[in-house]
Each structure stands twice: as C-alpha cells, then as structure tokens.
Amino acid sequence: MSTSTESASTVGLVDERREQDYLRISDKARSGWRRSVAVTGLVLVTVLVSSWVVGMLDGARMITGLTDIADLLSEMWVPDFTNLNSWWGPLWDSMTMSIAATALAVLLSVPLALCGARNTAPHPAVYWVARLILNVLRSVPELILAIVFVAAVGFGALPGALALGIHSAGMVGKFFAEAIEHADHAPVEAARATGAGPAQVILHGILPQVLPQMADTTVYRWEFNFRASVVVGVVGAGGIGFELIAALRTLQYDEVAAILLVILATVTLVDALGGALRKRFQ
The missing domain is CATH 1.20.5 (Single alpha-helices involved in coiled-coils or other helix-helix interfaces)
Known part of the structure; x- marks a missing residue:
C-alpha cells in the first residue's frame, strides 16, 4: 500500500x-x-x-521630383561618347587612386588594429587610444578630407588617394581589430606554452587565423574606394569624377550619361574582379 x-x-x-x-x-x-x-x-x-x-x-513633392527626373533623363538620351578617348586617362587615375588608397589604408590599419584589439593591445591605455584614432579617422567623410588635401597638395589623384586611404584606415582598422579579437584562443595558448613572446604569438597564433578575413576586407574596401574615387574627383581630386562634374557644370547631360555608363561598366568589372579575389582568399 x-x-x-x-x-x-x-x-x-x-x-x-x-x-x-x-x-x-x-x-x-x-x-x-x-x-x-x-x-x-x-x-x-x-x-x-x-x-x-x-x-x-510628401507625395506632391515626390511626384514633382519624379517628373523633373524624367525630364532630366530625356535630356541625357542619347549618350554622347564623342570624348570617350579623353576619359581613359582619368578613369585610369581613379583606378590607381583606389589601389593606392587601399594600400595606404592597410598599412595604417594593421598596427592600429593590433593596438586596438583587447587580446593584442600591450596596455589598456594603448587600446583606448588606438580605438579613438580609428573612430576619428572614419568619422571624417572622405569628401571633406579630399577638400583639405586638395588645398594642401594641389589638384590631382594624390589628394584623392590620401583622403580615401586615411578614411578607409578607420573602417578597415575596425574590421581588422574585430577579427583579431574573435580569433580562437587555443592556438594562442599553444604558442604561449612553447615560450613564444608577444610578437611570436601574434605572428604564429593570431595572424594565420585572421589573414583570410583581412584579405576579404581589403578587397571589399578596394571596390568601395574605386566607387568613392568618383565622388572625391568632384572637388578636384582627379579621376573620372572630375570629368563628370565638368560635364554637369556645362549642362552637357548627354555626355554625363556617357560618363556614367563608362563608370558603371568599370565598377561592374571591378566588382567581378573583387569577387574572384575574395573566392581566392577563402
């Protein structure tokens, strides 16, 4: 019971x-x-x-804007490629500008990322200073930096490359630092167990893990920098953007359409090349 x-x-x-x-x-x-x-x-x-x-x-305002855009598009048709041969040089300037800017960004980003990651920073004060520098670099728009560098070093591709590189360093450095902080601790502990110093731990325990992510970020930023090179060219920083703003100022909308099509074709090519490079580094 x-x-x-x-x-x-x-x-x-x-x-x-x-x-x-x-x-x-x-x-x-x-x-x-x-x-x-x-x-x-x-x-x-x-x-x-x-x-x-x-x-x-605001529906009325949006409808009016769409009507004006339709009128502008009608003025841009048919695109005028008469000056196509004179655009290859500026287009090449934009390409080299983006490559140089990306290289400068990586050069600045790697030490800042190592100092701005908690697991590699030599001291908390160094960590906060590096993070502050990264925040400052990416908080200033590349267009403003381009205006400053045009005033400092004159017109051409150099101020554009400097502006894009310094602004990109803030973004690329942040992504690099985040990748370093999320690295697996096991290889790091294994390297320390063998008596490796801080530099050797970073070289053998951390960098091999994050290099694919760093390469992917670098390629993506190069794609972005090429598109941004058109914008900085508007303020005199060289490249195809300078030709675009010149056509806009003279109201040659058919030429503007032709330049935009050339930029579109080049951006598509750059994106395809960037996608191939990212697959290569995966």
Whole structure:
C-alpha cells in the first residue's frame, strides 16, 4: 500500500515539475515575443518619423521630383561618347587612386588594429587610444578630407588617394581589430606554452587565423574606394569624377550619361574582379 502511495506521489511530483517547466517556457516565449513586437514597433516608428522629417512622405513633392527626373533623363538620351578617348586617362587615375588608397589604408590599419584589439593591445591605455584614432579617422567623410588635401597638395589623384586611404584606415582598422579579437584562443595558448613572446604569438597564433578575413576586407574596401574615387574627383581630386562634374557644370547631360555608363561598366568589372579575389582568399 505504501509502495503504491509513494509511486503515485512520485508521478505527481514529475507531472507538477513538467507543468512548471511548461509554464516557465511559455512565459519566456511570450515575453520574448512581446519584446520582439515592441522592438519592431519602435523601429517602424523611427523609420516613419525619419521619413516624415526628410520629406519622403510628401507625395506632391515626390511626384514633382519624379517628373523633373524624367525630364532630366530625356535630356541625357542619347549618350554622347564623342570624348570617350579623353576619359581613359582619368578613369585610369581613379583606378590607381583606389589601389593606392587601399594600400595606404592597410598599412595604417594593421598596427592600429593590433593596438586596438583587447587580446593584442600591450596596455589598456594603448587600446583606448588606438580605438579613438580609428573612430576619428572614419568619422571624417572622405569628401571633406579630399577638400583639405586638395588645398594642401594641389589638384590631382594624390589628394584623392590620401583622403580615401586615411578614411578607409578607420573602417578597415575596425574590421581588422574585430577579427583579431574573435580569433580562437587555443592556438594562442599553444604558442604561449612553447615560450613564444608577444610578437611570436601574434605572428604564429593570431595572424594565420585572421589573414583570410583581412584579405576579404581589403578587397571589399578596394571596390568601395574605386566607387568613392568618383565622388572625391568632384572637388578636384582627379579621376573620372572630375570629368563628370565638368560635364554637369556645362549642362552637357548627354555626355554625363556617357560618363556614367563608362563608370558603371568599370565598377561592374571591378566588382567581378573583387569577387574572384575574395573566392581566392577563402
């Protein structure tokens, strides 16, 4: 009789625990669902308010703008490629500008990333200084930097390369530092166990893990720098952007369309080459 009572009591306790577990899981799921709905609602409200502030919800203004754009596109057709041969030089300047800028960015980013990663920084003060420098570098738009360097070193591709390289160093350095911080600790501990010094630990325990990510980031930034080279050319930093703004200022919209098509074809080629390089480094 007592055995049956104990068995029934045990079954009752198990059922009670299952019910408690079910209620706890259900409460957690409902809480997570409510939190997700609240976050989604907050994001939507933020988007709507931002759209209203900038005028994207002004239907009449948007319709008028679309009409003006249609008129502009009609003026750009048919593209005029008469000066195509004179654009190859500036286009090459944009390409070399992007390559030089990316090389400068990597050169600056590697030491900053090593100092700006918690697991490789020699001291917390060094870590915070490196992070501050990275924040400063990427907080100044490349267009502003281009204006400064044009005033400092004159017109041409050099100020554009300097502007893009320094601005890119802030972004590339941040990505490099994040990759270093997320490196697996096992190879690092193994290198330390053999008596390796800090430099050897970085060289043999960390860099082999993050080099593919660093290469991928570098290629992606090169693609970005080529597109950005068109923008900095607008302020006199050389490249095809200078030719574009010259055509815009003289209202030669058919020539503008031709230059944009040339830029589009080159960007497509650069993106394809960048994709091939990224696959190579994976």
